[in-house]
Amino acid sequence: MTDTPGVSDPVAGKTTGASSAGVQSSGRTAARGMAWTALSLVVSKLLSFGSQVALGYLLAVDTYAIFALLTTAMIFVNGFQNPGVSKMLIQQHDRLDEILPDYSAFALWLGSIGLVLFLVVGIGFEMTYDVRPLFWVIALAGLSIPLKAATTVYMAVMSVNYDFRAISMAEMKRSLFYYVVLVGAAALGAAGYTMALALAAATLFHVALLKRATPGLRLSWKLTPRRFWQMTVEMRWVLLSSFLFALGMNGDYLLLGEMLSAEELGYYFFGFTLVANLTVMISMGINQALLPLFSKLKHDLAQLRRQYLRISGAVTLMISILCIGLVGIGPMLVHLVWGGKWDPAIVVVVSIAAVLPVRLTANLAGVVFESQGAWGWRLMTLIWDAGFILICAFVGATLDGFNGATIAVALQRLVSGLLTFPLAANMIGIAPRRTVGFFARCFTVYGAVVVAMLLADPWRGVSVHDSTLILRPMLETAAALAVFLAYNLAFNRELMVAMLGILRRKKTP
Template sequence: MSLKRQVVHGVSWSAGSMAFTTIAQFAQLLILARLLPPNTLGLMAMLLVVLNFSQQYADLGVSNAIIHKQGQSRETLSSLYWVNLIAGFILFLLILLGAPIIAAVFQEPHLTKPLYWTAINFIILPLGQQYRVLLQKEMRFKAIAITDCAAVAIGTFVSILLAANGYDIYAIVWGYLIISTIKSVSFAIWGFKTAKPIFRLQFGHVTEYLRFGMYQLGERTVFFANSNLDSLIIGRMLGAEALGFYMLAYNLAIVPILKINPVLTSVMFPAFSKMQGEDRKLKESYFKVIRYLSFVNFPILLGMAAAAPYAVPLVFGAQWSGSVTLVQLLALVGLMRVIGNPIGALLMAVGKVDMGFKWHVAMLVTAIPILSAGAYLFGIVGVASAYILYQFIYLVTNYSYLLRGLFGPCLLSFIGSFAPALAASAIMAASMAGAASLVTNQKTAGILMLQLVLGIVVYAGFSLSFVRKGLIGANLRSERKSA
């Protein structure tokens, strides 16, 4: 199968998996918001910081090195597998010992016992992590998609069932562990059948991978801090209830991006890796990814911002009205995250992980005072507003430091990759907001339906207009001719 067909096949399966898991997790959020109070969802957000930590660091950063390097021996893969298992067990012990300290940082004593359960994830993940990576490298996304969907379906069902029976925060923790266990064990079973690891650990085989992984680990550490700094600041300074309101808005405005974007980036990372040395082809492919991501994400984000005053109270209940403004502000953050997100896959593919690490360190130093000042002066709304400023700085330096460093001057290509989708989405959102202001005498459900239909019609119309006028990709083609 050609690389192009593999990419299309991978995107199709990944898109289907993403759609299923996103719907399942949105349904879970909707039901849990009805069953649990804001302070419990705030505790959930604090726990997610640790759970996300486990996913980031369980493999010591070597998984992407396996994809980047074209060809490994069985001895090397076996050594990497045992290193991952050892690292996972060490992290498990660290979380057990550090749980009281983490709870003290958040000033939430009720966090300690759930953290003990969360630590188990460090033992579970390394069992199948490497085999998932090998499937991704071989671009066998069908197997990954089926496994992910089955795990999410079972874990989500269990989590809702436990929440309905009064298990509170443990319903979320145990549901998450079930998802991790199903995924990891399934990939491990496949892996042991096809390439069972040898009971041998030779550090000489893994030194180069660990060196690559250290940059990855360093970048992930800083990126993790950047991505979770808002939750850390709100949890520490404003408490669990405020974090609960923020978490709902974050799940509506930001989490969908975190689900949609990896559909392309997880497929494009191995594809980018196969383009090493073909700079023009790599550049064109990168901006094409941004173009696709913006046309999918931008209307969702700006449409959500326009509909939030009616959608949030109707869907989640009047007790969540405090999240409306947060949804609207974080939607703007989401726009900029969409544009900047694919850079990680590109840097890994060309082996420039050191650039990403240095950049994320600089951005973390910038983020801490900006978000802290926002929380201190204006509460959770201040944090969301400060996040917009920080993300704008992030986007500007994304181009000026990273993209220019890799491709040279390419501002027209960069802006042209997302400008048409931004224009069409902005017009769509304005029409949705205007229509709602004209029919205030209607029921909330009726207003939402009107906004939805009008938004789809307007966005589809302007998108088709841009396609016919050749605005989509025009700047990219222009730069290509002048190159």
């Protein structure tokens, strides 16, 4: 398909006036969506960190092994609680009223089937892993699966209407409720049941919030078996993609649950909870804000190219700033906050934070594949991602146990972004040299700064208590941030402005 004339195109490097209103409109839409996403993220992360401080004191290390295996079990039903219905509704937004009854019924029935399957998975996990009480924890968490399926329908309709404010407000309230229940259950002695209880209760609360925000929306259960089967066949690639995405994100726990001790798995999961949850929240926000926008631009490739590079650069810039802080002072904070209890998790925090900005580009690429309906490409990248993380986790744990697995999985995350983002860029007509330039602009100085901090050994603040030595990593991190920001102000001013526009919820040029 040829490009639409009169649209700003970074590949061509020129802009005509005929479509400036459209570019500005989509820019405002993306900025508004990402602004609410950013606010939701900040609130959620503050609550998450606060709850993890408390849980780090309240729960034993091996309790986090139960949390890791519960997360692993969710891999097998991810397609049932998030069956791709939201993506189909967004893609076919122009027929929303017509297709909503069937798709909502499909989501609810598939979620109910997922609950039954989850109980079967729980039995298998109980027999495989020497961690108790695993089955009953999984059974309790399973109550959230059909409820989660309902939330995807509500949020899809709200996304089509660009109602990002209501989505984010509901998410912030859900987060507050979840973490209050989480910490309260741990304080009352729920132990391994803590996460499952909070998950089921918060998902029910989330459904109530979304239902209240969409008073005219009614979900349907009416669907004939024949129609259900037809929709399953039609959405087979979406369902398979949901499973593969979950496997690619959490497949390492599947192997490491057998290869590491319960305590090591607990440290591993704790470290990922501090950093990888950032990826999960941003990924959700990217899909909420960008999938509707990119879907409506799928026939306007010139503008899609512009938005893809511009928004990707702004988002990765924002996350790079956060990750420089995590690499620099993360070890010191983990040690000081928990008094050394979780020090073995520091290697996970630093390793994953260092590669997170590059990894995030894979999520942005996934939005492009889905908005274009390129399920073959999406499936191919997810198969590779899922297979590679299993290989890396196995090889790393075999060679060097806990530390080896951590480093190997971090490398997998890095390679995933380096391969997936260029594929999506090429699919929408962005020249390879343009993609190489994008990576060079966004990550060359970031990589140099992170390597310099690692060579300076941010771990030294963990083993000392002298205030001047504890202050040193903070000063070095501030210097690293100053260098990174100075470079971007000089050479990436457009991305800096776009990032500030997202944070301020203002129009960017």
